[in-house]
Amino acid sequence: xxxxxxxxxxxxxxxxxxxxxxxxxxxxxxxxxxxxxxxxxxxxxxxxxxxxxxxxxxxxxxxxxxxxxxxxxxxxxxxxxxxxxxxxxxxxxxxxxxxxxxxxxxxxxxxxxxxxxxxxxxxxxxxxxxxxxxxxxxxxxxxxxxxxxxxxxxxxxxxxxxxxxxxxxxxxxxxxxxxxxxxxxxxxxxxxxxxxxxxxxxxxxxxxxxxxxxxxxxxxxxxxxxxxxxxxxxxxxxxxxxxxxxxxxxxxxxxxxxxxxxxxxxxxxxxxxxxxxxxxxxxxxxxxxxxxxxxxxxxxxxxxxxxxxxxxxxxxxxxxxxxxxxxxxxxxxxxxxxxxxxxxxxxxxxxxxxxxxxxxxxxxxxxxxxxxxxxxxxxxxxxxxxxxxxxxxxxxxxxxxxxxxxxxxxxxxxxxxxxxxxx
Numbered sequence: 306x307x308x309x310x311x312x313x314x315x316x317x318x319x320x321x322x323x324x325x326x327x328x329x330x331x332x333x334x335x336x337x338x339x340x341x342x343x344x345x346x347x348x349x350x351x352x353x354x355x356x357x358x359x360x361x362x363x364x365x366x367x368x369x370x371x372x373x374x375x376x377x378x379x380x381x382x383x384x385x386x387x388x389x390x391x392x393x394x395x396x397x398x399x400x401x402x403x404x405x406x407x408x409x410x411x412x413x414x415x416x417x418x419x420x421x422x423x424x425x426x427x428x429x430x431x432x433x434x435x436x437x438x439x440x441x442x443x444x445x446x447x448x449x450x451x452x453x454x455x456x457x458x459x460x461x462x463x464x465x466x467x468x469x470x471x472x473x474x475x476x477x478x479x480x481x482x483x484x485x486x487x488x489x490x491x492x493x494x495x496x497x498x499x500x501x502x503x504x505x506x507x508x509x510x511x512x513x514x515x516x517x518x519x520x521x522x523x524x525x526x527x528x529x530x531x532x533x534x535x536x537x538x539x540x541x542x543x544x545x546x547x548x549x550x551x552x553x554x555x556x557x558x559x560x561x562x563x564x565x566x567x568x569x570x571x572x573x574x575x576x577x578x579x580x581x582x583x584x585x586x587x588x589x590x591x592x593x594x595x596x597x598x599x600x601x602x603x604x605x606x607x608x609x610x611x612x613x614x615x616x617x618x619x620x621x622x623x624x625x626x627x628x629x630x631x632x633x634x635x636x637x638x639x640x641x642x643x644x645x646x647x648x649x650x651x652x653x654x655x656x657x658x659x660x661x662x663x664x665x666x667x668x669x670x671x672x673x674x675x676x677x678x679x680x681x682x683x684x685x686x687x688x689x690x691x692x693x694x695x696x697x698x699x700x701x702x703x704x705x706x707x708x709x710x711x712x713x714x715x716x717x718x719x720x721x722x723x724x725x726x727x728x
């Protein structure tokens with residue numbers, strides 16, 4: 306099979322790492338890719354959101370399957386254009402991807418389908434936002450309607466701060482904000498595959514959104530993740546599938562937007578059961594990295610089945626009993642104004658047993674690896690226990706010479722007192 310992976314981040318590098326191991330693959334191309342992906346596949350300088358360029362590239366390499374990583378490409382209609390060209394695509398249509406690209410649409414859809422989620426209001430003006438906030442109790446939750454790279458959520462204890470956040474989000478013409486009821490509990494990420502009809506759970510993880518140790522600092526796209534999540538038992542997974550994932554896939558199909566690809570459900574484990582926080586219309590980042598580290602099955606048949614149908618004919622995937630962790634190395638200044646262009650001394654060869662390093666925001670300049678983004682490297686490790694996996698990741702990080710980077714040292718803190726094999 307000839308496979309094209311669209312994207313250039315850590316998620317796409319992890320997918321390339323796993324896909325490259327499949328005996329079904331004869332040619333692997335990544336566009337635009339990154340220096341780490343270039344060690345596994347051919348790179349082509351086509352932007353992820355360049356829809357005509359990506360379709361042309363897929364035709365030129367006779368792609369049997371296109372795997373779309375980033376949500377911006379889905380919003381741009383890449384899956385729709387590939388479908389029109391008769392090229393199988395693992396990725397949601399623009400209409401189906403609205404469950405991520407518009408939080409207002411997602412909340413309305415959840416209400417129509419009766420999904421368990423936080424009560425909410427949608428506001429298109431600061432006056433409406435203030436009125437909605439006044440009806441809520443603190444802490445206040447304010448979300449930007451559109452894509453924000455995981456940074457469009459503000460949770461604050463005071464009404465003035467919440468109003469200020471809403472006002473900043475409403476500056477753009479046509480902008481909307483979602484004002485939500487605050488949900489208390491532990492948050493987990495469930496991944497589900499769908500071919501537009503059938504559904505299949507595809508692992509879970511927990512990530513760390515805050516920038517600094519102790520879960521403090523601004524929200525980011527994710528500073529690390531681990532799997533499995535001990536708090537997310539098989540019983541809770543079954544509840545989430547029946548109450549949230551399966552009705553979502555059925556509801557989207559009924560509304561004329563069948564969903565093909567990976568559905569990422571952000572869930573809150575509350576005292577009254579599993580509730581939906583939000584959807585993402587693709588694999589998570591950095592959650593994908595730990596999923597790929599633990600996945601024992603060949604991923605390609607699952608990707609192809611989502612694109613072409615027949616997912617219900619495949620056996621559930623096999624997972625390692627080991628735990629996996631991903632620690633994000635970010636450029637100083639992230640998530641605000643990250644320092645770019647700094648040299649990264651990444652040792653050649655193996656960085657330790659069970660360790661893999663996935664590039665996220667890197668580039669080559671005069672033959673040297675440099676930082677070219679906020680989240681720059683993902684140092685991942687697998688081991689029989691989460692504590693061992695974290696030790697392996699930290700030992701690998703210590704060997705990377707990059708003074709301008711920073712990382713959290715407490716990834717996985719929720720689970721380290723519990724067996725990582727639970728649930």
